[in-house]
Amino acid sequence: MNIKRDIPTATLSGFALSAVLVLTLITILLQYLPLSQQRVGDALLVLNEKEGVANVVTTVVVYFRGFDTLGEIAVLFIASLGVGLMLQPNTECRLKAESNFMLQTASTLLFPLILLFGIYVMVYGHLSPGGGFQGGVIIASGVLLLLISHKNFEVPHTVIVAFETVAGVSYVLIGFMGLLLLDTFLGNFIPHDIANMGMLLSGGVIPLIYIIVGIKVGSEMSGIVQNLMQRSDDV
Amino acid sequence: MFEFLNQPEVIKTIVTLGAMSLFFVGLFGLLTRKHIVKVFISIAIMESAIFLLFIGLSFNREKVAPIIDATQTQVATMNDPIPQAMILTAIVIGMAVLALGVSFAIEYYKLTGKTEIDTMNEMRF
Numbered sequence: 634m635n636i637k638r639d640i641p642t643a644t645l646s647g648f649a650l651s652a653v654l655v656l657t658l659i660t661i662l663l664q665y666l667p668l669s670q671q672r673v674g675d676a677l678l679v680l681n682e683k684e685g686v687a688n689v690v691t692t693v694v695v696y697f698r699g700f701d702t703l704g705e706i707a708v709l710f711i712a713s714l715g716v717g718l719m720l721q722p723n724t725e726c727r728l729k730a731e732s733n734f735m736l737q738t739a740s741t742l743l744f745p746l747i748l749l750f751g752i753y754v755m756v757y758g759h760l761s762p763g764g765g766f767q768g769g770v771i772i773a774s775g776v777l778l779l780l781i782s783h784k785n786f787e788v789p790h791t792v793i794v795a796f797e798t799v800a801g802v803s804y805v806l807i808g809f810m811g812l813l814l815l816d817t818f819l820g821n822f823i824p825h826d827i828a829n830m831g832m833l834l835s836g837g838v839i840p841l842i843y844i845i846v847g848i849k850v851g852s853e854m855s856g857i858v859q860n861l862m863q864r865s866d867d868v
Numbered sequence: 869m870f871e872f873l874n875q876p877e878v879i880k881t882i883v884t885l886g887a888m889s890l891f892f893v894g895l896f897g898l899l900t901r902k903h904i905v906k907v908f909i910s911i912a913i914m915e916s917a918i919f920l921l922f923i924g925l926s927f928n929r930e931k932v933a934p935i936i937d938a939t940q941t942q943v944a945t946m947n948d949p950i951p952q953a954m955i956l957t958a959i960v961i962g963m964a965v966l967a968l969g970v971s972f973a974i975e976y977y978k979l980t981g982k983t984e985i986d987t988m989n990e991m992r993f
Contacts, residue, residue, distance in 0.1 A: 659888060666880045666925070674950040678934065678943040689934035689946070693953040705957050712964035719971040762935065766960055831937060850960075857967050861974075 683827060686759035686836035694764070695842045699819040702842075703804060706849055710801065713853040720860045732782050740782040747775035755847035759836050765843040769850025776855040780862045787863075793856045800849035807838060807845075874929065883924030891917035902984045904973045908966060915962045919955050926951035 677697060678689060685692035694702055755768030779786045811820030825837030833840075872878060894917060897910030926948045932940050934949040977983055980990070 655888075655892070659885070662884050662888070663881060666877065666884070672926075672948045672950075674934075674948040675943075677949065678946060681936075682943060687936045689936070689949040690952050690956070693949050694956060698953065701957065705960055708961055709964050712968045715968045716971040719968075719975045760935075762933070764956075766956060861967070861971065 684821065684825075685830075686839050687831045688759050688761065688764075691759045691764055691843060692836075692839065695839050695846070696819070696821065699808070699842065702846065703808065703819075706801065706804065706846060709850065709853055710797070713797075713857050716857050716860050720863075731784050736782045740778045744775050744779055747778070748772060751775065751847075751851065755844055756840070757833070758843045758847070759840045760831060760833070765846030765848075766850050768847040769852075770854055772847075772851035773854030773858055777858045777862075780859060788855055788859055790856075793852045793859075796848055796852035797856075800845045800852070804842065804845050804849070807842060811838070876928065879927075879929070880925055883921065887917045887921035887924065890914075890920065893917075902986055904976075904983055904985055904988075905970065907985065908969050908973070911969075912962065912966055915958070919958065922951045922955050 674689075674693070677693060680697075681689045681692050685696065751768045751771035753768075754763035754771060755765055758764030758768065776788060808819040811822050812818045814820065814822040819838070819842070821837040821839070823837035823841070825835060829835035873882075891914050894910045894912075894914035897913065898907055901907060901910065928947055931945050931947045934946040934952070936943075940946070973983075976988075980988075982988055
């Protein structure tokens with residue numbers, strides 16, 4: 634069997650061109666490995682000692698790049714809006730069968746603990762690994778557990794909308810208060826003593842914003858999983 | 869026996885090659901699979917390759933996490949916080965895009981009953 638007859642020349646040349654491109658890319662990437670150069674975050678690490686919180690990643694996300702995080706929240710909101718518009722929640726088409734008794738009891742028992750853990754991750758986001766995004770996703774996973782275990786469980790739509798609206802509006806309000814009081818959007822207008830770094834009440838506006846982000850992410854993710862679970866199963 | 873693996877050059881070369889392999893696995897799936905959900909899964913695989921590349925290249929074994937506490941107060945011994953913050957942003961955006969795409973796919977399937985991207989020709993004149 635002749636291989637040239639089975640595989641077209643265009644395919645072979647395409648493979649050869651891809652191989653050349655891949656090898657070039659690998660060579661470039663390996664030649665410019667960042668081994669001992671000046672790092673991007675060195676200046677921010679130094680700046681964090683003067684006006685930051687203990688978790689430097691939190692300071693970067695919420696304070697140095699706070700406006701970017703506001704845009705990210707807006708993207709998440711638009712995605713949640715799109716999912717809600719696409720998948721109209723159909724209350725008649727829930728899960729058909731009642732789930733196991735053990736699953737129901739265990740999820741009822743576990744849900745408060747998951748909620749508490751999510752709130753802990755959210756509130757201590759400026760001191761330890763974690764933060765608003767992670768805590769919000771943990772809360773949404775608890776809601777998902779209840780959705781798959783209880784047939785008639787549903788987070789009321791008004792509750793999700795209320796949390797989401799309050800969180801989004803208060804983020805922008807905090808930003809504008811910084812603009813009014815300190816001439817910078819999202820400025821740290823709450824008095825924050827840098828000697829308190831590592832305490833729960835420290836960092837001024839930074840933990841407040843991350844808790845707001847957590848509430849917004851939690852409500853939006855809960856809405857997304859609820860819309861995806863309650864799709865109609867016909868067709 | 870495997871001490872040479874601890875050198876930063878070796879670690880970063882392995883990270884680069886592994887991330888590129890994962891990226892091309894995702895690219896192969898994106899180009900060859902016809903099912904729309906598999907296409908979204910391939911995009912997610914490519915995204916995770918980029919996350920691994922960023923985090924792996926900025927990671928240094930001898931340095932600690934960028935969290936100041938009672939024992940770690942020197943910023944010179946900390947890892948770079950910028951790539952971690954960027955990847956935190958990128959993960960959230962990737963999740964949002966994936967959820968929106970899957971919901972589009974579900975609604976399209978409910979309307980037309982099609983899942984193969986070859987047969988999606990409603991917009992063709």
